[in-house]
Amino acid sequence: MKIMKQVLKEGKIVLKIETLDDLWHLYNTVSTNDIVISKTSRRVRIGDENSRKQESTRKTMVLKLKVEDVSFHNFSNRVRIKGVILEGPDDLVNIGSYHTINIETGDTLTIIKEHWPKFVLDRLKEATKSQIRPICLIVTIEDGTAELFLAADSGIQETVRIRMSISRKRGDQKSYDATMRDFFADTLLALQSQLEQYEFGLIVIAGPGFVKDHFKEFLIGAKIKDLPPVVVESTNSIGVPGAKEILYRGVISRAVTELKVETETRLVETLIEHISKDNGLGAYGNDEVFNAVQYGAVEELLITDKRLREGEENERRWMDSLIRNTEKTRGSFHIVSTEHPAGDQLQRLGGIGAILRFKIIQ
Incomplete structure (x- = not known):
C-alpha cells in the first residue's frame, strides 16, 4: 500500500492499493459515513428519454460517495464500497442515487473521515512498511x-x-x-x-x-x-x-x-487459557477490559476487526481511547481478523479481550 497524500486537517488520505493484503487493510479502514472518491464505471442510458432507441453503455467516471456498506470479496480479490452519490458528472448520474465502487489491486482512492482513529492510522502505516508482504503457500x-x-x-x-x-x-x-x-x-x-x-x-x-x-x-x-x-x-x-x-x-x-494470523491465533489461545484457568490474567468484555486498562495492567489488547468496523462513531472513539491508554502503559494492541477460527472465538467473547501482566485485586 502507498499513501499518495495525507491531509489530516481535512480528514483526507489518498491510497494506492498494491497487494492482496492491502485490500484487507482497506476493508478494515473504510467505515459507514466515510466519504470515498474513486474512478469507477457505471451503466448509463444514452439517447432521448422519450426515444425507443435508448442504448445502455458502461461509462468510466469519478464519483464521490457517502459510504453505507463495505464488503470484502476474498475469492474475487476486491473490496466493494456501496454508498449514496454526492458528486459526479451531472449528465451521467443522479445525485442521491446508489452506486457500488469495486476496488482492486492497482486502484487509487481518496478516503475522508470526520475522525481518523490512531489504530487506523497505525494500520495504514504498517501496511506501507511492507508493500509486498510475503504470503505462504x-x-x-x-x-x-x-x-x-x-x-x-x-x-x-x-x-x-x-x-x-x-x-x-x-x-x-x-x-x-x-x-x-x-x-x-x-x-x-x-x-x-x-x-x-x-x-x-x-x-x-x-x-x-x-x-x-x-x-x-x-x-x-x-x-x-x-x-x-x-x-x-x-x-x-x-x-x-x-x-x-x-x-x-x-x-x-x-x-x-x-504472519499476523499466527500471532492472533496464539494470543487468543493464551487469552482463553487464562480465562479457563480463572487466574485473573485474562479479561474480556467492555467492563473488564476498561477496568484493566485503567489499572495499567494490560499487556496485550485484542479487538476484532468486526467490532472495530461495525461500531457506532462514539464506540469507535471509545475504543480508540482505550488503545491509546493501553499503549501509554507499554501495552500492545492487536486487531484480530474474524476470517479465521481464533477471531471467531474472540468475537463470541464480545469482540474485545486483554491479556494482563498482573492480577487486579479489588
Whole structure:
C-alpha cells in the first residue's frame, strides 16, 4: 500500500492499493459515513428519454460517495464500497442515487473521515512498511488428493484441489509409481500457477504420511527458478484441518517472518487459557477490559476487526481511547481478523479481550 497524500486537517488520505493484503487493510479502514472518491464505471442510458432507441453503455467516471456498506470479496480479490452519490458528472448520474465502487489491486482512492482513529492510522502505516508482504503457500497432500491454500494476513484461502485415482493393484509397483508421478505432475502445475500469481515467502508441504516427503523431492527435482524455501511438516489430516494445524503450531513463523494470523491465533489461545484457568490474567468484555486498562495492567489488547468496523462513531472513539491508554502503559494492541477460527472465538467473547501482566485485586 502507498499513501499518495495525507491531509489530516481535512480528514483526507489518498491510497494506492498494491497487494492482496492491502485490500484487507482497506476493508478494515473504510467505515459507514466515510466519504470515498474513486474512478469507477457505471451503466448509463444514452439517447432521448422519450426515444425507443435508448442504448445502455458502461461509462468510466469519478464519483464521490457517502459510504453505507463495505464488503470484502476474498475469492474475487476486491473490496466493494456501496454508498449514496454526492458528486459526479451531472449528465451521467443522479445525485442521491446508489452506486457500488469495486476496488482492486492497482486502484487509487481518496478516503475522508470526520475522525481518523490512531489504530487506523497505525494500520495504514504498517501496511506501507511492507508493500509486498510475503504470503505462504500451504500444500496438504496424500495419495491422490492435494489441496493448495494461501496463508496471509486475512487468514487461509483454498485455491486449488487436485484429485486422482491411484493404482493400488497388489504387487504392481510400476503402475502405482506411474500414477503417483502423474498426480505429482498435476499438483506441480497447480503450484506453478500460484507461483506466477503471487510472491511467496515460504511453501509448506504437509500431510499425515510419506507422500509429502516424496512430493518435496519431486518439486525440488523440477528445478523451478526462484523457488521459495520449502519445508515439510507432519499433520493429522489434509485439507482445511491440516492447513489450520500448520497455523496453530506456528510452523510458518519459525521459517519466515511471522504472519499476523499466527500471532492472533496464539494470543487468543493464551487469552482463553487464562480465562479457563480463572487466574485473573485474562479479561474480556467492555467492563473488564476498561477496568484493566485503567489499572495499567494490560499487556496485550485484542479487538476484532468486526467490532472495530461495525461500531457506532462514539464506540469507535471509545475504543480508540482505550488503545491509546493501553499503549501509554507499554501495552500492545492487536486487531484480530474474524476470517479465521481464533477471531471467531474472540468475537463470541464480545469482540474485545486483554491479556494482563498482573492480577487486579479489588
